[in-house]
Amino acid sequence: MPAHIDAPKAGDSFDPANFRLRGWLWLDSAHPRIAAIDVLGNGESLTAIAASELHERPDVTAHLHLPPGTLTGFDVPAQVKGARPDGEVEIELRIRFSDGTHTPVLCARRLTPTPAERHPFQMLLRQLRPDALGVEIGAHTNPATELSPFYTDAVIDFAGTAGRVDFLADANALPLPDATLDYLVSSHVLEHLPNPLAALHEWHRVLRPGGLLYLVVPDKRFTFDAPRATTTVAHLLRDFQAGVTAADAALHVDEFVFHTDWSRLNPRTAPADIAPQQAAARARYLDDLAQGLVIDIHYHTFTPDSVDALLRAAGFIGGPSPAFDLLAHAERYPPGREDGIALLLAKNAPRPQAAPSHATFLLASRTQGVAPLPLVCPITLAPLRAETSRSEDRTLVADSSGARYAFASGCPALLPARGSAPRRPWLDQRSPEARPPAPLRPAILIAQNSPLAHLDEPVPTAVIDPLCFLVRGWLWLDPAQASIVAVEAWSDTTLVGETSTLFSRPDVNAALQLPGSARCGFELFAHHPMATPGSAFELRLHARLHDGTRTPPFATGTVTAIARDYRKNHFGILLDRATTAVQRHDNIFATGPSQSEGSGELAALLRRFLGPPPRQIIDVGCGLGSYGRSLVAEGYDWMGAEIDATDCAELARLGLPHRHVNGQTLPFADGAFDAALCLEVLEHIDEPRAFLREIRRVAPKQLIVSVPNCELLGYLWDHLATPWHMLESTHVNYFTRWSLGALLREFYPRVELRFYTPYPLPTIEGTPLHYNLLAIATGD
Numbered sequence: 001m002p003a004h005i006d007a008p009k010a011g012d013s014f015d016p017a018n019f020r021l022r023g024w025l026w027l028d029s030a031h032p033r034i035a036a037i038d039v040l041g042n043g044e045s046l047t048a049i050a051a052s053e054l055h056e057r058p059d060v061t062a063h064l065h066l067p068p069g070t071l072t073g074f075d076v077p078a079q080v081k082g083a084r085p086d087g088e089v090e091i092e093l094r095i096r097f098s099d100g101t102h103t104p105v106l107c108a109r110r111l112t113p114t115p116a117e118r119h120p121f122q123m124l125l126r127q128l129r130p131d132a133l134g135v136e137i138g139a140h141t142n143p144a145t146e147l148s149p150f151y152t153d154a155v156i157d158f159a160g161t162a163g164r165v166d167f168l169a170d171a172n173a174l175p176l177p178d179a180t181l182d183y184l185v186s187s188h189v190l191e192h193l194p195n196p197l198a199a200l201h202e203w204h205r206v207l208r209p210g211g212l213l214y215l216v217v218p219d220k221r222f223t224f225d226a227p228r229a230t231t232t233v234a235h236l237l238r239d240f241q242a243g244v245t246a247a248d249a250a251l252h253v254d255e256f257v258f259h260t261d262w263s264r265l266n267p268r269t270a271p272a273d274i275a276p277q278q279a280a281a282r283a284r285y286l287d288d289l290a291q292g293l294v295i296d297i298h299y300h301t302f303t304p305d306s307v308d309a310l311l312r313a314a315g316f317i318g319g320p321s322p323a324f325d326l327l328a329h330a331e332r333y334p335p336g337r338e339d340g341i342a343l344l345l346a347k348n349a350p351r352p353q354a355a356p357s358h359a360t361f362l363l364a365s366r367t368q369g370v371a372p373l374p375l376v377c378p379i380t381l382a383p384l385r386a387e388t389s390r391s392e393d394r395t396l397v398a399d400s401s402g403a404r405y406a407f408a409s410g411c412p413a414l415l416p417a418r419g420s421a422p423r424r425p426w427l428d429q430r431s432p433e434a435r436p437p438a439p440l441r442p443a444i445l446i447a448q449n450s451p452l453a454h455l456d457e458p459v460p461t462a463v464i465d466p467l468c469f470l471v472r473g474w475l476w477l478d479p480a481q482a483s484i485v486a487v488e489a490w491s492d493t494t495l496v497g498e499t500s501t502l503f504s505r506p507d508v509n510a511a512l513q514l515p516g517s518a519r520c521g522f523e524l525f526a527h528h529p530m531a532t533p534g535s536a537f538e539l540r541l542h543a544r545l546h547d548g549t550r551t552p553p554f555a556t557g558t559v560t561a562i563a564r565d566y567r568k569n570h571f572g573i574l575l576d577r578a579t580t581a582v583q584r585h586d587n588i589f590a591t592g593p594s595q596s597e598g599s600g601e602l603a604a605l606l607r608r609f610l611g612p613p614p615r616q617i618i619d620v621g622c623g624l625g626s627y628g629r630s631l632v633a634e635g636y637d638w639m640g641a642e643i644d645a646t647d648c649a650e651l652a653r654l655g656l657p658h659r660h661v662n663g664q665t666l667p668f669a670d671g672a673f674d675a676a677l678c679l680e681v682l683e684h685i686d687e688p689r690a691f692l693r694e695i696r697r698v699a700p701k702q703l704i705v706s707v708p709n710c711e712l713l714g715y716l717w718d719h720l721a722t723p724w725h726m727l728e729s730t731h732v733n734y735f736t737r738w739s740l741g742a743l744l745r746e747f748y749p750r751v752e753l754r755f756y757t758p759y760p761l762p763t764i765e766g767t768p769l770h771y772n773l774l775a776i777a778t779g780d
Contacts, residue, residue, distance in 0.1 A: 005023040015334070019077070022075045024057050025095070034095055035097055037096070038093070039092070054073060055075070057073035060072045089110070118329070125146055125147075134150070134182055136164075137189050139163065152174065171202070172198045176206045178206065179208040184207055187216040188218060190217050191300055197240035197310075209350070216334075216343075224261045229301070233310050246295070253282060257281050384405065452474075452476045453554040454474055456473045460559075463560045470523065472522070483547075488543070490541075496539075503608040525755060526539075534562070537561065539557045609704055613635035623642065624654075625654060625658070629654065638656075645660065666698050674699070682707050692743070693747065708734075708735070709736075737773055740753065750778045751775055
């Protein structure tokens with residue numbers, strides 16, 4: 001039974017927190033029975049690769065003489081939690097069959113994590129304080145992960161895509177005072193600058209002593225720059241001495257256009273089209289430069305040796321009085337991409353200037369003015385204008401909000417004041433808990449409480465499906481926050497949705513200087529059956545308080561209902577033949593084994609609705625404890641209840657508390673638990689009312705239920721495209737939000753319903769569909 005791990009290889013750069021596992025396997029006659037590949041790291045489960053995730057490997061197919069189309073390959077992201085930087089990691093693969101049995105370990109690989117001094121980004125993360133102040137330059141849509149810097153760029157929109165820009169600035173003239181930042185990040189930016197040494201001097205200026213510079217440049221040997229000559233140190237030093245700008249560097253356009261590997265830069269270009277495309281690109285770049293616009297070319301090329309020589313010649317590292325200490329250095333970086341040169345540098349405190357032993361360009365005092373770009377307010381992104389007072393003090397003022405930014409050391413201090421944050425139109429709104437910081441707006445007065453509030457979604461003028469749309473935002477009703485019973489969404493006199501759950505928003509808490517545990521975020525699914533298709537309607541958000549009163553509207557917004565009413569129209573217009581293939585499956589009635597890993601989105605929602613630990617929780621039909629492991633680790637008193645003996649044996653092996661139950665009764669006292677979980681179970685139960693009655697007995701306060709969303713089926717019927725999990729042979733109940741809500745209200749008086757798990761295809765209007773229903777039922 002051959003199997004092989006292709007990557008990571010022994011000796012490769014290996015980051016246990018983020019790597020890709022690549023390989024293949026072939027089990028001869030047993031291959032069709034594969035349910036999943038279980039991947040273990042140091043004996044602990046890392047991930048499970050479902051059989052449906054395998055792909056064809058033509059090299060393996062040819063080598064083993066297999067039929068074309070045979071699925072043998074895998075390529076998945078993985079991480080080993082808790083791995084020590086200096087400890088070995090053993091990756092093992094074993095196969096889980098459709099009957100729940102496993103093979104022995106088929107192959108293994110022992111790996112040594114990259115040392116910290118060879119992993120600059122991990123060293124950066126370890127050295128930063130939680131409140132560290134940083135800036136990332138030129139992140140566009142691909143920022144460094146696990147950091148919360150402010151973002152600056154020369155443009156807000158590049159190549160038709162809005163990037164991450166909190167304020168506009170030239171990399172060579174940042175609108176920040178001296179010694180402002182704890183860290184600065186620049187990844188794949190320096191090569192785009194005509195005068196990289198000028199930028200490095202500027203970045204040194206804005207870092208405080210001890211501040212960290214994380215720098216990544218492409219190694220030209222592994223990019224489309226491979227045919228180009230490496231830019232010499234002498235060339236870069238001359239450019240710095242002459243103060244070269246983009247307008248002076250037009251000669252680099254010809255080098256970039258005609259000396260790069262154009263087939264790698266534009267891989268879809270036919271050979272006959274390369275010369276005309278190069279001529280058009282050259283003309284466009286030169287025209288943009290003549291207009292003073294930013295162009296996207298690599299002005300310079302680098303190798304590890306040239307980067308080291310440049311930093312030494314310029315006095316940044318080495319020598320008697322270097323500007324920086326080199327903390328970490330890596331080539332073929334980061335692991336998985338492997339085309340970069342990365343460094344982590346720490347700014348040294350000022351020292352008496354020593355006479356250099358050779359000619360260098362040591363840091364000098366340079367007068368910095370306002371950046372040569374139109375500055376914008378990082379709160380509103382509105383332009384700033386300069387004012388000079390009678391005392392000759394200069395200030396930048398935002399006309400729209402009146403926000404003022406003083407100057408220090410000749411530069412505007414443009415980072416937001418404490419209590420404010422950027423608007424950030426590029427926010428990712430998909431994950432419930434792990435979003436970038438959300439926009440904070442000026443206070444909206446409500447009665448005498450003066451709260452802060454904002455409606456994040458739907459955005460103004462959004463087109464939504466009125467039968468199901470998300471309303472999301474935050475509210476801080478100081479000092480009456482604890483009096484909030486529910487957040488309600490209204491349209492005219494119709495209550496279209498409400499939620500009784502507020503959750504923590506770390507971005508808002510930090511901006512408003514609230515306790516970390518403060519709960520001010522809300523999210524609800526709204527339903528407005530009276531909305532007129534194609535017409536606009538207004539949403540109003542109110543808070544309902546303990547005494548039964550409601551606040552005046554704390555946020556309003558106008559949205560437009562989609563023109564088609566899916567309750568009346570034929571469903572056949574949702575998809576076309578080209579897009580239904582993503583949902584095809586040979587056997588939609590198959591039933592697989594319990595899953596060892598749960599949904600990250602559902603895990604975040606569970607924590608939101610359960611509230612903080614400690615709480616006593618029973619997970620009815622827990623399977624392999626997909627959610628129990630993390631809940632136990634976070635301090636919840638979790639107990640699994642499972643009817644399947646095989647799953648119970650695995651729970652015992654994992655050391656998770658559980659009881660093997662008979663499916664009829666739960667062996668626990670009345671009211672023994674604060675909450676019950678019933679996740680992807682109720683659709684399998686023959687007698688759901690008896691089942692729920694027993695859960696209500698042991699957990700009368702709260703029940704969280706997840707089931708497949710059968711409302712999705714109607715949209716897909718005419719296309720023979722069916723969500724595979726919907727019609728498993730063991731499913732005996734099929735729920736919509738109305739039928740699920742009606743059933744649960746027989747046992748719990750209050751039920752909040754919502755969807756999760758986005759379906760791969762939206763409606764033709766772009767409104768989302770979802771695989772799963774989630775119900776949060778609460779007792780008296």
